[in-house]
Structure formats: C-alpha cells, structure tokens
Amino acid sequence: MSAIRTEALTKHFSVGFWRRRPYVALxxxxxxxxxxxVFGFLGPNGAGKTTTLKLLMQLIHPTSGRAEILGRxxxxxxxxxxxxxxxxxxxxYDYLTAEELLEYFAALFGYAGAERRRxxxxxxxxxxxxxxRRFQLRKFSKGMIQRVGIAQALVNEPDLVVFDEPMSGxxxxxxxxxxxxxxxxxxxxxxxxxxxxxxxxxxxxCNRVAILAGGRLVTSGSLADMLAFQLRGWELVVTxxxxxxxxxxxxxxxxxxxxxxxxxxxxxELPLSTPPDRILADLTAHGAQLGSLNPVRETLEDFFMRQVxxxxx
Amino acid sequence: xxxxxxxxxxxxxxxxxxRVLYILVAFAVLLISVSFLxxxxxxxxxxxxxxxxxxxxxxxxxxxxxxxIGIGLVWKEVERKSIYSLLSKPIRRYEFIxxxxxxxxxxxxxxVAVMTLAFYAVLAFLNTRFPAPMRAAWPAPATDPGMLxxxxxxxxxxxxxxxxxxxxxxxxxxxxxxALTLGLWVIGSFNADLRNFEAVLQSPAAGWIxxxxxxxxxxxxxxxxxxxxxxALPVPPAYVLTTAVYGVVYIALLLTASVLVFxxxxxx
Amino acid sequence: MSxxxxxxxxxxxxxxxxxxxxxxxDRAGGPPAAQTPAMLYVxxxxxxxxxxxxxxxxxxxxxxxxxxxxxxxxxLSNDPDKRYDLLFPLLDLTTSLDPRMTVAYLFGAVFxxxxxxxxxxxxxxxxxxxxxxxxxxxxxxxxxxxIGFVHYWWLMDYPTAADWFTRAAALPDAPxxxxxxxxxxxxxxxxxxxxxxxxxxxxxxxxxxxxxNEAQRRLMQLDAMDQIDFLTxxxxxxxxxPGTPVDPTGVPYRIDGGxxxxxxxxxxSPLPTGPYTLQ
Numbered sequence: 132m133s134a135i136r137t138e139a140l141t142k143h144f145s146v147g148f149w150r151r152r153p154y155v156a157l158x159x160x161x162x163x164x165x166x167x168x169v170f171g172f173l174g175p176n177g178a179g180k181t182t183t184l185k186l187l188m189q190l191i192h193p194t195s196g197r198a199e200i201l202g203r204x205x206x207x208x209x210x211x212x213x214x215x216x217x218x219x220x221x222x223x224y225d226y227l228t229a230e231e232l233l234e235y236f237a238a239l240f241g242y243a244g245a246e247r248r249r250x251x252x253x254x255x256x257x258x259x260x261x262x263x264r265r266f267q268l269r270k271f272s273k274g275m276i277q278r279v280g281i282a283q284a285l286v287n288e289p290d291l292v293v294f295d296e297p298m299s300g301x302x303x304x305x306x307x308x309x310x311x312x313x314x315x316x317x318x319x320x321x322x323x324x325x326x327x328x329x330x331x332x333x334x335x336x337c338n339r340v341a342i343l344a345g346g347r348l349v350t351s352g353s354l355a356d357m358l359a360f361q362l363r364g365w366e367l368v369v370t371x372x373x374x375x376x377x378x379x380x381x382x383x384x385x386x387x388x389x390x391x392x393x394x395x396x397x398x399x400e401l402p403l404s405t406p407p408d409r410i411l412a413d414l415t416a417h418g419a420q421l422g423s424l425n426p427v428r429e430t431l432e433d434f435f436m437r438q439v440x441x442x443x444x
Numbered sequence: 445x446x447x448x449x450x451x452x453x454x455x456x457x458x459x460x461x462x463r464v465l466y467i468l469v470a471f472a473v474l475l476i477s478v479s480f481l482x483x484x485x486x487x488x489x490x491x492x493x494x495x496x497x498x499x500x501x502x503x504x505x506x507x508x509x510x511x512x513i514g515i516g517l518v519w520k521e522v523e524r525k526s527i528y529s530l531l532s533k534p535i536r537r538y539e540f541i542x543x544x545x546x547x548x549x550x551x552x553x554x555x556v557a558v559m560t561l562a563f564y565a566v567l568a569f570l571n572t573r574f575p576a577p578m579r580a581a582w583p584a585p586a587t588d589p590g591m592l593x594x595x596x597x598x599x600x601x602x603x604x605x606x607x608x609x610x611x612x613x614x615x616x617x618x619x620x621x622x623a624l625t626l627g628l629w630v631i632g633s634f635n636a637d638l639r640n641f642e643a644v645l646q647s648p649a650a651g652w653i654x655x656x657x658x659x660x661x662x663x664x665x666x667x668x669x670x671x672x673x674x675x676a677l678p679v680p681p682a683y684v685l686t687t688a689v690y691g692v693v694y695i696a697l698l699l700t701a702s703v704l705v706f707x708x709x710x711x712x
Numbered sequence: 713m714s715x716x717x718x719x720x721x722x723x724x725x726x727x728x729x730x731x732x733x734x735x736x737x738d739r740a741g742g743p744p745a746a747q748t749p750a751m752l753y754v755x756x757x758x759x760x761x762x763x764x765x766x767x768x769x770x771x772x773x774x775x776x777x778x779x780x781x782x783x784x785x786x787x788l789s790n791d792p793d794k795r796y797d798l799l800f801p802l803l804d805l806t807t808s809l810d811p812r813m814t815v816a817y818l819f820g821a822v823f824x825x826x827x828x829x830x831x832x833x834x835x836x837x838x839x840x841x842x843x844x845x846x847x848x849x850x851x852x853x854x855x856x857x858x859i860g861f862v863h864y865w866w867l868m869d870y871p872t873a874a875d876w877f878t879r880a881a882a883l884p885d886a887p888x889x890x891x892x893x894x895x896x897x898x899x900x901x902x903x904x905x906x907x908x909x910x911x912x913x914x915x916x917x918x919x920x921x922x923x924x925n926e927a928q929r930r931l932m933q934l935d936a937m938d939q940i941d942f943l944t945x946x947x948x949x950x951x952x953x954p955g956t957p958v959d960p961t962g963v964p965y966r967i968d969g970g971x972x973x974x975x976x977x978x979x980x981s982p983l984p985t986g987p988y989t990l991q
Contacts, residue, residue, distance in 0.1 A: 144712065188532045191710035208534050216532035222525045226461040238450045239533040283529055637781060639738070659731045666737055683740065690733040697726035704719050
C-alpha cells in the first residue's frame, strides 16, 4: 500500500496586486510514497515542496489533481488521526508551555487525563526538552521550538509523519538526534516523508527520494538505483609507489588523477574504463602495496545539481 | 464537538494569560471611585448615576473585549502560522471557527458575570447609605433585579459584535476588521435614524438604499434598554424575546458565513 | 461539496430570518427606547465645551445633525402630543460649540417659532437664540432682521418688529429693502399686503433653498387667504362657484355650506391666524 499518492496534483496561486496572474507553484505532481519507508522530498528553495506538503495537509486546496493519504482522500479528517505534520518554521501559541501545547494537541486526538500527561511528557523526553517544558514557548529558542514541533507531530503515534524541513534551526547535535529519531520511527513501521534541501540528510536516511524543481517532479525512485548507475570510477590508495611506476601507469592513460597524500602514499583516481584489478596487479608488481580500493559514485549533490540544472535549461 | 470545546477552552486560556481579566479590575476601580466621588459631589441622584455608569461600562468594556479579541481570533493564528499544526490534527475547519467563537463567548460571559456581581455589590453598598424615606422615592430599588434584563441583552449584543469581528477576521487583517466591526456597531446603534432617513433624503434611490440598510445592517439600537431599566419602565417580554432571537439568528448567519469563507481559504 | 451547498441554503435562510425579525421589530414600533423621552446627557454648554477638547467644531456638526434629526423626526411622528423638548438645548449646545455656525441660529429660530404641531411654538426661545447669535456676530444684519421677523410674524408686535428692521438696515451689507420694510411695518403692520412684501423680499434674497421655499409657501398661503375671502364673498352673494376651486398647490378647497377652507392635507395648512382677515 502507498502511504501517500498524488495524481497530477496542481496548484496555481494568483500573484500581483493589480493584474493578478496565475503562478504555477506545483505542476501535475504524480508521486507514490510506499509504506514503511523514509522518503526524501528534495528540491531547491521555491521548488514547491512546502506547497505539496500543505496540499497533503489540506491547508491549501488543489487547483486540480488528487491526493491520497494512507489510502484515503487527503481531505478526510479521519485519516489525520494517523498522520503527524511538522510545518516549516513552526510556531506555536507562545502563551502556552511546551507541556500544555502537547496536552492541547493530545486532547484533540482524544487522549485524556493521566494518559495525556504521560504522552506529552514522554514525547518531550524523546525530543530532548528537559525542565524547560514548564516555560512558556515565548522563551524558547528556534531549535527548541523545532523540537517541540517534532514532538507535536508524533503526539498521536502516527503511521505517517510529514516533516517540512525537519533539520532547520538545529545544531549538529540536534540534527543527529533527529536523524536517529527518524530511523527509530521507520523501525517502528512509521512512514516518514520529509522535505529538505540538505542532501546529506537525505543520503543518510532515505530509501527513496523525489526531486522537485520549478514546481515539477524531476525524478523519483530508489536512491540506490539512482546513484548506482552513476559509478564514475575508482579510487585506489597505495603506499610504496615509485615515481617510475606512477609515470608508467600514467603513460598508459590508466590514471586520471594522482594525489600525494603524504610520504609515499598516493590516492589514484581511475576511470571507469580501467579495470582496477589489472592496474593493481601492475602496481604491486612495481613494489606498491594496496591501501584501499573504493568505487567513486556520484554524490546525491552531483546528481541533484545536474537534474536541477537540466530543468533550468 | 470535542475539538470545538478544546479550542474554546484554549481561547479562554489565552485571554486569561493575556491579562484580559485585568479589565475587570479597571471596571471595579472605576465604579467604586466614581461612587465615592459622587458621594462628595451630588445628593440623591447617586444611585441613578451609578446605574447608568455601571450598565454603560459593562457594555463598553464588553465591547472592547469582543472587538479586540474577536478580530485576532482567526487572524493571529493564520498570521503566526500556528494554524498549520492545528489544522493538521483531526479537527474540521468549522469546528475551529465555532470553537474560537465559543471561547470568546465564554470569556465574555465570565467578564460580564463578574462585572455584574461587582456592579450589584457597589449598589448594595450604596443602598445602605440612604435612609429609608429617600429610598422609597426612587423609581426602583438600588439592587433592582430588573437590570439583569438589560445586562442579558447587552450580553447578546456582545455576542453579535463578536460574531461580526470573527467574520471579518476570517479574511482581513486586524486594523480593517476593527474598523469595520466598530463601524458596523456605530451604524447599528443609529439604526432607527436610518429608517427616518428616507423622509429627509431627496432621491428615491438613496431612500431605497437607506431602507435596505435598515433591514440588513445589525440593529444594535434594539439591544439597548438601559434607560428603561434604570427608570424602572416596563420592557415587554415579547420585545426582549424578539430582540434575543434576532441576535441569535444574526449570529448564526455570521458564523455560517465565516465557516463558508474560512473553508475555502488557502494558508500560504 | 454538497455540504457547502447546504451551508449556502442555511445562509439564505438565516439572512431571511434577520430581515424578517427586523420587520417584526419595525411593526412593533422599534425599540422602546424611542418611546421614552430622549435624553441629552450634557445640557450645559460650558461643560460640553470643556468635554469636547479640540473636537468642538466636529461635535457642533454632530449636534446640528441631531437637532435636525430631532426636529424632523418629531415633526414626522404620528404621536398626537409630540414634544420638541430637546430642540432648544440642542441648538444651544450646537451654537455654543461653534458660535459662528450662522445656519444653526437662523434655521433654529424658524424651527423654534413654528407653532404646534409643526414645531414647539416658542418665539421667545427663537429670539433668545438669535440674540445669542447677535452677541457673537453683532455686525450680522440677518440676525437683527430675523428677530424683527419673529416679532412681526409670530408675536404680531409690529412696532418692535419695525425697530429691529431699522436696526438691521443700519448694519454693514444690509440690503436696501430693509429701510422701506421697516417703514411699511410701522405704518401698516399686520396687513396682508405688507406681509406679502416681507415674504417677497425673503423669497427674492434668500440664499438657502430651504428659506426660499419656505417664503414661497408663505406667499402661497397669502394667495390662498385672498382666494378664500373672495370665494366666501361670492358664496355669500349667492353665486354658484364654477367647478371646484383649487388652492395654489392644486388641492381643492373644502366648501361646507357657506364657508370655504383649506383641505388639511394641503401643504399650506394650517393657514396663519390673527390679523390677516383685516384688509
């Protein structure tokens, strides 16, 4: 089953004060997010990521197209019992304490009494809000608000969470904690759909990604598939390499780049056309020892830049 | 329904945290200090003046709360984006709107109730300071329960003002909402004059417009029976009933319109 | 989507309910507040002037509008014993807040002097108001002339009226017809032709439409009085009247036996009483 499915989901906004003209924020997005995975929704600023997420949450109404969440239409209020949402740059009632906010939201899901308090308190523990939970939210820093935002998205033990830029405003420690939490959610069987423009997050977390640019879907699929095709060559680290042996290998056109790492350690880049075992045999024959051999893949960043650039062109 | 109650309670909590209840202190201070001053200045009319002032103050303070909280009810949530996380919870948009309204209605009820208690307390105290023959000459006793009728109609009026403020707040900013709400309140208070305008206006078209406005705009003048109760004049029960029903129907109209507007809104 | 349609139906029903209930209110005579004596909280012009802060001009306008509303509203009401109790206090407040509001003195005096039921019938208050105007603008001939007029028309005190017309004539920019008017008033005050002359001058020189219309109405009243006298004389002589005669506004006269009178629905009714039967 799909956790999220959209069909030709489109949103036009009117812009301009005097002569209003439509602006296509999202253009016929068809997307399928499978159940139980971590799915990254990537794209540069203004690509339409937040628009898509708001459409899914029915905060804005689609111009055309359909969206389904957990097999139900996105407008269905019942389905929201099983969904958690973290808005971009969240803001909450600053006259409430973190505890009160979570209890308020928990009440909307029907939690009551001691259970509600327990739920609020364990979530705040989980996102690392300590004694500050008794302070009014107006005293909270941006990072702490972000944590509260994540806690409130999880208040109903959702089957699907939709996070809009979950890492924004967090320090490196916070980012790691949230990453770990996302993986824990996945292990619990919860689908995580998050938008980000930070690719390392996606690379570290996602099974699949979709890339959005200029309101259009550029590509989507398994991260492994997307990147495996893009094997660029090999990186070979060797020690005890003589200059003659290096020149020899270079002369054969088998090395695209050699970098001296220090002492007699070299990092050699081999093109995809060179079988690494042959050249390794060659070099060891000249007295070199193998340090490591790694495939060089395109990073998500390279891939992303290429895709986005293609759209812009 | 549950969601509605939860939102309403939160509105009340916000009002309390934002120190709205301080207005009650202002009311009590005003009433007590004026009655003290009057004791020094005038003779005989104290009770009548305190009644006038108290009823007017209940209406005015209530109006301030209704307008200035009412205009922020929806606008603030949208502007600060706190509505994003709220509406992603299992709550329908109409529950949100009606919950907001109910919350402010609750706030107003508590405020009006406390002001009424303070009002009667001051009057009861004043009552002890006049000899019996003087009291006998008053048209009504100091703590005349008949004034509750005027307060009840004031409360319905405040609920109507709140509905207007909420309606404007579903699609416009606070300054425009406040201006429109107060503007409607002022025009509505001159409602009877709108009816007589016809006789004064030259062009028949203007007369038709005045007559149309007379029927369509909220008739706030109808809720004002302060002068009657202070002078202990009869207020026909049928009149009170019609006016209250008028208020309730008008409120229902505004809330329906608010739900319709809010339902279609995009929160960009 | 059909839920939305229901909401629109509900909206229409509630809208109808609001209008219907307002109509019920209207039938019942509106709020009872309208039936109790209207209140003027601050009657003291001095206090009001202080309370008005820097808004005295604006408040004067507001009170002027209230004055007109009060006068017009009372005049139009069907209450048989309607009263114009607030008229003088309102005018007093208006002219205290803005002492140079000439129109308030002049119109106000007309309102005040008008006899019941068209007005409170208080020429004394009219004169008081005009004298207050003359205190603030001693050079304004209009006030003196208007005082003379009240003496002439409502109090029928022709020597005093002539005296005021003479005073008015002496003021700057006074029109030249005031001096002969004073003389005629003194010589033959109360006669219909001198009255006609007074009103003709008013109609000719009035700057406000309202005053001109009023003067023309008075002239038509004088015509009607002439016509009634003529018709009565004809009847007395036993002559048949040709058809049904109509008054200057086109409303037929009422002929009852030997007497001819205005239809009360005519806008000329009631005719002024007093010395005008004298030729």
